[in-house]
Amino acid sequence: MAFLVPSQFSKDVNSSIVSFNSSNLLAEQLLDLEEKRTLEAVEMIIGVNIQDRVKNQTMAKELTNMNMLLQGQVFDVMDVGADED
Template identity: 90%
Template sequence: MAFLVPSEFSKDVNSSLVSFQSSNLLAEQLLNLEEKRTPEAVEMIIGMNAQDQVKNQTMAKELTNMNMLLQGQVFDVMDVRADED
């Protein structure tokens, strides 16, 4: 659902005939974002990339910790088997 707001370019704010921003303008703004044509679009993409980088770093740390735990368990099993021989 889209809400139409009076355009800032309306000549007379008291007029009963107020022009509205069109859906074409909204479509153009969305296209600009999708095609990264505006500074705002680039800024938003950089922000999203920074968030993704933080998430990826967190996941890498978690995977490293899990790997260390699994290696410890493997060494424990190897020690038990070596003691049984």
């Protein structure tokens, strides 16, 4: 979670120009993440990889179940066809 703190406020309420002190910090943290320079960046990448692996395993199980159901339906159709002969 990142907190951006305005470094100066305009007296004009409708002004859309606000500069932030932490924009350099945010850019540095993004670079750390991209280059895996900190422990936190590596932990975040590992966490994302674990989530992806779990999601992929779940999808593989669902596809296996769907495949088994389809095979069962094919065998049923083949049995009906054999009974008609």
